[in-house]
Amino acid sequence: MPTILGQNQYGKAENRLVRITRDGTTHHIKDLNVSIALSGDMDDVHHCGSNAHVLPTDTTKNTVYAFAKEHGVASAEQFGIHLARHFVTSQETIHRARVRIEEYAWERIPRGGDGREHSFVRSGRERRVCEITYDGGRWQVIAGLTDLTVLNSTDSEFWGYVKDRYTTLKEAYDRILATDVSARWRYRWSADAAPMPDWDAAYARARAEILAAFAGTYSLSLQQTLHRMGTAVIESGDLVDEIRFSLPNNHHFLVDLEPFGLKNDNEVYFAADRPYGLIEATVLREGAEALIPVDLTLV
Amino acid sequence: MPTILGQNQYGKAENRLVRITRDGTTHHIKDLNVSIALSGDMDDVHHCGSNAHVLPTDTTKNTVYAFAKEHGVASAEQFGIHLARHFVTSQETIHRARVRIEEYAWERIPRGGDGREHSFVRSGRERRVCEITYDGGRWQVIAGLTDLTVLNSTDSEFWGYVKDRYTTLKEAYDRILATDVSARWRYRWSADAAPMPDWDAAYARARAEILAAFAGTYSLSLQQTLHRMGTAVIESGDLVDEIRFSLPNNHHFLVDLEPFGLKNDNEVYFAADRPYGLIEATVLREGAEALIPVDLTLV
Amino acid sequence: MPTILGQNQYGKAENRLVRITRDGTTHHIKDLNVSIALSGDMDDVHHCGSNAHVLPTDTTKNTVYAFAKEHGVASAEQFGIHLARHFVTSQETIHRARVRIEEYAWERIPRGGDGREHSFVRSGRERRVCEITYDGGRWQVIAGLTDLTVLNSTDSEFWGYVKDRYTTLKEAYDRILATDVSARWRYRWSADAAPMPDWDAAYARARAEILAAFAGTYSLSLQQTLHRMGTAVIESGDLVDEIRFSLPNNHHFLVDLEPFGLKNDNEVYFAADRPYGLIEATVLREGAEALIPVDLTLV
Amino acid sequence: MPTILGQNQYGKAENRLVRITRDGTTHHIKDLNVSIALSGDMDDVHHCGSNAHVLPTDTTKNTVYAFAKEHGVASAEQFGIHLARHFVTSQETIHRARVRIEEYAWERIPRGGDGREHSFVRSGRERRVCEITYDGGRWQVIAGLTDLTVLNSTDSEFWGYVKDRYTTLKEAYDRILATDVSARWRYRWSADAAPMPDWDAAYARARAEILAAFAGTYSLSLQQTLHRMGTAVIESGDLVDEIRFSLPNNHHFLVDLEPFGLKNDNEVYFAADRPYGLIEATVLREGAEALIPVDLTLV
Missing domain, CATH: 3.10.270.10 (Urate Oxidase;)
Structure with a gap:
């Protein structure tokens, strides 16, 4: 065969996650767009369609939502670190994970002081982003x-x-x-x-x-x-x-x-x-x- | 001819105007997207291509920029009123003008108090709009x-x-x-x-x-x-x-x-x-x- | 109360429907974006939040998909007519339905004549649209x-x-x-x-x-x-x-x-x-x- | 100074060029979006704002339009090669040029055989792209x-x-x-x-x-x-x-x-x-x- 497989990666892109944290009647919101890209021992799936080494992209999506519950979202970066570590350490065939997150800012709508803080308006025009990469040894946090x-x-x-x-x-x-x-x-x-x-x-x-x-x-x-x-x-x-x-x-x-x-x-x-x-x-x-x-x- | 011409309008859309007002070293900014739509006695241009009643859309664009100098931009609504009145009152063949304006918000970037206020960052996610319509008699301001x-x-x-x-x-x-x-x-x-x-x-x-x-x-x-x-x-x-x-x-x-x-x-x-x-x-x-x-x- | 409720409508917008019809190994595709807008006897839901007259937008979505099975999609217009008629005739509180459909064109990818016709490539840049309105008496088909x-x-x-x-x-x-x-x-x-x-x-x-x-x-x-x-x-x-x-x-x-x-x-x-x-x-x-x-x- | 300048490039992006070639009453059209990125000996402009080594981005834009006349647009790739070679060979301070071009497809609108072929409709949904890079020695054509x-x-x-x-x-x-x-x-x-x-x-x-x-x-x-x-x-x-x-x-x-x-x-x-x-x-x-x-x- 005259071709060889070069660099490759796969995962679920643009998982839209909203995480509400309820602190009594004061709520907090994190609004993220999470994209997962995994690479590793993936020759077979490209060559013959065997998925034996492939964690489905649907599973990476589920993991995003499950981790939002299990670990919370202290910050986009920390959430991405949890996710990247998980994929690389839990799956033998995954050698590298990259998690990109886009975060949308919200600010509170002022209320009359009734202590019920659960109303928000999107703010800011720029999008905050981060990208976490982990290969089992070193981290790169951008x-x-x-x-x-x-x-x-x-x-x-x-x-x-x-x-x-x-x-x-x-x-x-x-x-x-x-x-x-x-x-x-x-x-x-x-x-x-x-x-x-x-x-x-x-x-x-x-x-x-x-x-x-x-x-x-x-x-x-x-x-x-x-x-x-x-x-x-x-x-x-x-x-x-x-x-x-x-x-x-x-x-x-x-x-x-x-x-x-x-x-x-x-x-x-x-x-x-x-x-x-x-x-x-x-x-x-x-x-x-x-x-x-x-x-x-x-x- | 079995067809008749119904309602029609024309003009230059999306004229992007930035108006800076210099008050010493304090500058003010108005950032607008202005769209003009004129209607009137326009049968000929549709039927035979005679432009004798047509003020070119290019002229409506020029008017936007010239009026920004001549009248300033106290507010989008007031600017639109100036423009709509001008087209209807200055051109016999124009019977109705509609001016739509989209406005983009900026806030100042805080500086160290040197009194030089000319730095801005776009703010807000919503777009403010207005629509001014004038037919020579009544105004409609939306x-x-x-x-x-x-x-x-x-x-x-x-x-x-x-x-x-x-x-x-x-x-x-x-x-x-x-x-x-x-x-x-x-x-x-x-x-x-x-x-x-x-x-x-x-x-x-x-x-x-x-x-x-x-x-x-x-x-x-x-x-x-x-x-x-x-x-x-x-x-x-x-x-x-x-x-x-x-x-x-x-x-x-x-x-x-x-x-x-x-x-x-x-x-x-x-x-x-x-x-x-x-x-x-x-x-x-x-x-x-x-x-x-x-x-x-x-x- | 110094305000009155004017014209109003509601429904589920942008239901993305792909309908495959299998004619042996020859498949046909219809790719639609369907938006439903209903109006009728809706004062209560606006004034006090009573939903007793409201067919949920989620139900209008389900109806789109169910009708795609029950009636097929002979054309976007005919599909819209089925839907509009259904909402007006089946719900006493719905007096008028408007169905807008955007349709995306596909053409076949040429194959080697094996008779298996199930591969398509999106074609055309324009979007075909239609809008069906029905008030129980007259139709308007745009x-x-x-x-x-x-x-x-x-x-x-x-x-x-x-x-x-x-x-x-x-x-x-x-x-x-x-x-x-x-x-x-x-x-x-x-x-x-x-x-x-x-x-x-x-x-x-x-x-x-x-x-x-x-x-x-x-x-x-x-x-x-x-x-x-x-x-x-x-x-x-x-x-x-x-x-x-x-x-x-x-x-x-x-x-x-x-x-x-x-x-x-x-x-x-x-x-x-x-x-x-x-x-x-x-x-x-x-x-x-x-x-x-x-x-x-x-x- | 604790920082150093890394890789950098500059140029005019998204020059929208339409080139008509008239072959009697048969016209041909090329519709391109051309982006230029130059790099070279650019330390000074970053460190102190001296533009002595900087060919203005406005000039790179002019060059795109002038070359469309001088060389024609036989293909996007060939046009990009002309441009990249020009910037690297004509400016001592430019060591590398990258030209990216996006091309939009048009097909003829069928006419009644009057031989006047100058009417076109945009076709295809995909955008064709190319990227030409030249460093004075080797070419890369993507x-x-x-x-x-x-x-x-x-x-x-x-x-x-x-x-x-x-x-x-x-x-x-x-x-x-x-x-x-x-x-x-x-x-x-x-x-x-x-x-x-x-x-x-x-x-x-x-x-x-x-x-x-x-x-x-x-x-x-x-x-x-x-x-x-x-x-x-x-x-x-x-x-x-x-x-x-x-x-x-x-x-x-x-x-x-x-x-x-x-x-x-x-x-x-x-x-x-x-x-x-x-x-x-x-x-x-x-x-x-x-x-x-x-x-x-x-x-």
Whole structure:
């Protein structure tokens, strides 16, 4: 046979789990989208359809819901660690598990103080994500966010660039800078022996550093802003070793109002959809390995 | 010719406008998606392609951007009123204008107190909308929101319903109630002579009433909750005469954990995508006309 | 009580039904998305949450699947007629039923002639839709399609339009005309007594007429093309009394290549997303009533 | 400084290009979405915002449109090769270029034989993609497709799998097998010296092999079907060395009609959205390197 089987994985994707915890009349909610990917000794199922080594994807789904009851959902990261460990340690044929979780934020709807706290409204536009990978020995814990939309209405320039035959862009000394931040960062934690960080606090800190760096950087290019955001996250503690960003440059074009006898003094913009600049880069703590996939985006 | 031309309209849809207002180093942002629809004396363009009565859609787009400079954007509603009045009063062949605007919310990114306030992060998940219609005589101002996602983790029941041959549903005495609120309400304002309300305050009040009624209703059916929300908005003042809701019943199914020897005490839910219940209704102030289209949704 | 309940409806939306019919080793597939909306004597459920008149949306879902077995799915229209009749005639409190169905097309994957015909690939980009409404007396059968994307690379002009202070558009004597056709047409059939047309053939004929009219019209405006398409459908037989279109003008802008010393002789275009022109109109058979909602689109 | 810059790239994404070629009154259309990603000597722009090495993303956009005129678009692959070579060879600071192209299919609208062939309708549901990478020495040409939706209504089983504490799935001996095929395959061509294959023919052959293998495989697991599809593509010639699939298992659940006294003999199915199984694997020609990223999907 002239072909061989390469890397492969399987599992149930997008298990939508809502976990309610009832603390008297005060309820808590966790709203997750959990995707499982398993790999291991899977040659037979590909070659001849024998499922003797295959834990069904339906079972991985059931496990998500059962674990939500048995272990609770202290955080998405901790829940993912429970799941990944389970699949690898309980099934001889599973050598590696990857658990991706997308988390949706809710905040309480204010009530009149009757102490009955069970009403929620979805909040935030970005989606919090994490990805837990375990191979029986080492852990990889990646967290991140997708589509945190930010905009500076000034303090952004773009000039001094290469000009070739196809360059028509005019230099800009005061422009809008806007992007939908997608970021993935890798935590240093990698062994069961190590104490587990406060994952929610770590996420909140990274998100806050990203926002502060975006707002606080006088930007000469989106790459510079990206680098400041990454450095800020890494320097804010010793927990993050690597961070990767994918930043669309959401163009806001100043509308030419001169035909109407009007002057557009950086006031009226057309927000374009496509095309958009796309800036991607990894920032690493010195000495750290680059492990986050280089491509957050696909056509 | 055996056919006749019925109702028709045309214009430029989805003009993406960002308007920055600079108040020293404090900037303000309005982020709108503006759609124009004009109708009038348009038989010729349909019958023989004569554009002699047609103001180009490109011109309606230019007008959006020019008016953002000339008039500013005090609120989406006021901006829409300026535009609708302009098209009807400036063009003899245009007899009716409808301006729909979708507005995106931003909040400031907190800074260190340097007084430079020009950094923003998109906030909120719902989209605020308004629709202004003017026919040269009367105004119709509709406002609303789309996809305000809310959830009560208790205080919802569903029982006592009709049972026929195809009914298998078990009665529920404690269930999750969740929906994405889409609502459109009609303001009483209908003539240039009347003083213009504070549109932003009116929107905020309606949104707050909807949230409070959702949270505060012990629900025996989503229809009941809908009716309470509508009544709350109308009774909160004398500005809203009519409100229409389209409420998907976002089903959360209790996962059966008994096969795993576990008891699911209203803790672990599967959040389903489709199908979903869909509850739609109009609530009117006594004596008011029903003018909001009865169908907010399409297949 | 200062509010009254206006028009209302409820039901289960987006029931995804796949119906396989096995004719020996030749299988047939119908792939539908069925949405039910019922209205009737529903004051109590809104006012006090009594469900005594409410057939659960879950039951309407069950009915869709049971009817697919009991009656088969000869066509989406006929299936919808069965369902609508059932809800109105079997439940005293239901006075009106509307069934919307979206249908997805599949074609066979060619095989080596072994006579085993059970492999399919999704085809076509447009979605076929129908909407059946029944109030116990009269029927309304609307059919249509969404997102049939078409393009003429020539034979389109746009000039001779109104010019005002905000007009900058240059007249065009050879442009691309492109749109995503959304159309809804109403069949004359309105009573159980009348023989039922061949709904699939009627759909195929309307779609073919739309394509032929789009291709065959030398266009001076998209409105003219719309009118020709509508007239063609109505004149092609005596089955369609009314047709309504919603046509985005998918702008293709000629790219200015002069800065690069190149001439763009109607060869290189930028296909824009937003904004887009939006042209909507109804064409009626002389003497027919206009019953299709005037607004196919929402912000 | 405790951080270092890792892998990075930038460029203009999603340039929507429509290229019309006029051959008398017969027109041809190419409809592409082109995304450029460049990397090279880019430390300065990240560290201090100096753009001295940066060819603006706006220029990469202009180049796409200018090249469409200068070189035409014989195929997406060839167009991408022109672009990638240009960026790497014309800019000293650019060391690597990746061009991703998504292509949309159109077919002619039949006309009455007047010889005027300029009317098109979008066809096909899958999107054809390619990705060209060039580092000044070697080429990597990947092609593929996204969302080719296929279904077998029989000849699929699933049984003999691992059962653990969380397994409840019943074995299936006759089920629907349905998926949206996403595939990426890598061509052997890697040097300017080699003759360039007929890229369109190569795509058509791979697509046909995938369809035939899906239809012709009696499937005991989706993994087995995947492997057959991959093997078929590789064995169909000597052009493809590696192919990777991402296959959602689009679950179709047999509806339980027994409560209604009906027997469901594999006729009536509920088509589920989420969760879905997700099966991913690479198939390689013996001796070939695995170069296609292992993860086609992201949360």
